[in-house]
Amino acid sequence: MDTEADTSINPYFSVQDLIVGYDDTIIVNGLSLVLQQGEIGCFLGYSGCGKTTALRAIAGLEQSRGGNIHLSNQCLTDITDRKSYAVAPAKRGMGMVFQDYALFGHLSVAKNIAFGLNKWSAADKKARVAEMLSLVELTEHADKRPNELSGGQQQRVALARALAPKPKLLLLDEPFSNLDVVLRESLAMNVRDILKRTNTTAILVTHDQNEAFALADKVGVMQAGKLVQWATPSELYHEPISPFVAEFVGEGAMIDGIIKEGHVETALGNIYRRTEVYDESGQPQYCEYDYPNGTLIKVLVRPDDIIHDDDSKQTALVIGRVFRGANYLYRLQLDDGQTVLSLVASHHNHGIGTRIGILPMLEHVVVFDEKNINATTWSEYDRSEEAQ
Numbered sequence: 350m351d352t353e354a355d356t357s358i359n360p361y362f363s364v365q366d367l368i369v370g371y372d373d374t375i376i377v378n379g380l381s382l383v384l385q386q387g388e389i390g391c392f393l394g395y396s397g398c399g400k401t402t403a404l405r406a407i408a409g410l411e412q413s414r415g416g417n418i419h420l421s422n423q424c425l426t427d428i429t430d431r432k433s434y435a436v437a438p439a440k441r442g443m444g445m446v447f448q449d450y451a452l453f454g455h456l457s458v459a460k461n462i463a464f465g466l467n468k469w470s471a472a473d474k475k476a477r478v479a480e481m482l483s484l485v486e487l488t489e490h491a492d493k494r495p496n497e498l499s500g501g502q503q504q505r506v507a508l509a510r511a512l513a514p515k516p517k518l519l520l521l522d523e524p525f526s527n528l529d530v531v532l533r534e535s536l537a538m539n540v541r542d543i544l545k546r547t548n549t550t551a552i553l554v555t556h557d558q559n560e561a562f563a564l565a566d567k568v569g570v571m572q573a574g575k576l577v578q579w580a581t582p583s584e585l586y587h588e589p590i591s592p593f594v595a596e597f598v599g600e601g602a603m604i605d606g607i608i609k610e611g612h613v614e615t616a617l618g619n620i621y622r623r624t625e626v627y628d629e630s631g632q633p634q635y636c637e638y639d640y641p642n643g644t645l646i647k648v649l650v651r652p653d654d655i656i657h658d659d660d661s662k663q664t665a666l667v668i669g670r671v672f673r674g675a676n677y678l679y680r681l682q683l684d685d686g687q688t689v690l691s692l693v694a695s696h697h698n699h700g701i702g703t704r705i706g707i708l709p710m711l712e713h714v715v716v717f718d719e720k721n722i723n724a725t726t727w728s729e730y731d732r733s734e735e736a737q
């Protein structure tokens with residue numbers, strides 16, 4: 350087996366073309382990803398898209414039908430037409446944290462954390478439990494039973510228990526979904542901090558985009574058993590590769606456009622394809638979109654692309670709004686009936702039915718051709734230059 354891989358070439362963790370199914374149905378269909386040591390990845394997608402199945406296959410709890418998985422220079426799964434190799438789940442060096450915490454109710458917090466340390470000496474075990482209790486800030490709760498703790502505290506015990514044996518990879522399956530929304534985001538940030546401090550490589554499964562963005566370095570949007578894009582949260586938000594990713598990640602609207610002489614005409618104005626090349630005076634340079642005249646285009650407009658400006662001649666009708674504390678999210682109707690969203694500081698209080706001035710910032714928008722549904726992102730031109 351491939352146990353002598355070169356770490357300078359091979360990533361710490363890799364999954365290639367993973368296929369998993371139940372009976373006649375393929376659930377995970379050619380999933381590939383890499384993580385470097387200490388990176389946190391995430392599978393994000395609608396219910397039933399195969400996130401948990403993928404995670405369970407990585408843990409070895411589901412049999413794979415194809416593909417390979419490597420972790421820390423060890424081959425864990427390698428399935429082809431000619432061979433079938435799989436390391437048993439308990440020998441994979443992985444820890445798991447589940448939605449329902451799965452703590453032992455009859456054991457104290459400290460004993461729960463010590464559970465996976467059977468082979469450690471008594472002194473090492475005691476020291477490791479104390480270290481884990483301190484890491485998750487539960488030292489004063491060491492002797493309590495899980496049912497004497499809050500949901501967030503119980504999940505921190507589950508995390509400490511999973512981290513105690515120093516797993517090579519930590520798998521987290523919807524770990525916050527039993528907690529209320531406010532606690533979820535703060536615990537997600539807290540967990541990220543703990544994983545970073547311990548340089549733990551981890552994969553999280555969630556359907557909650559805020560959770561994915563708060564915790565992960567790389568997020569994979571899953572659709573029908575495939576990872577359609579594996580990228581940083583910022584890349585997913587600003588440079589989604591398809592309308593599905595664009596609509597799944599973050600808020601926004603798709604408006605119609607048409608190609609005219611290399612630029613896109615829309616109800617918000619013309620969009621020129623910007624490059625990351627600047628002239629001597631610091632002005633950005635532009636190039637043409639690679640579509641023939643008349644190509645129908647969809648343009649992704651995020652709420653932060655539409656700036657409210659009382660002095661602007663361009664106006665839109667307020668047809669809805671949601672109070673978000675610091676901001677209002679306005680739903681605005683353009684003159685041709687299309688709608689866009691705009692985030693506006695909440696001291697600008699405009700009622701439904703009024704018109705407000707808008708300034709579209711279309712420098713960095715992503716455009717999709719309607720037929721092939723391929724994205725052209727604002728920085729793509731520059732990337733292709735680099736690749737040459």
Ligand SMILES: Nc1ncnc2c1ncn2[C@@H]1O[C@H](COP(=O)(O)OP(=O)(O)OP(=O)(O)O)[C@@H](O)[C@H]1O
Binds near residue numbers: 371376395403556
């Ligand atoms: N043991 C099983 N036997 C047969 N089908 C299964 C089994 N487990 C899951 N499935 C099916 O596989 C598909 C993917 O399930 P999976 O749990 O991986 O999705 P998910 O993306 O994690 O969804 P959720 O967010 O709802 O947990 C679903 O259609 C589900 O019904």
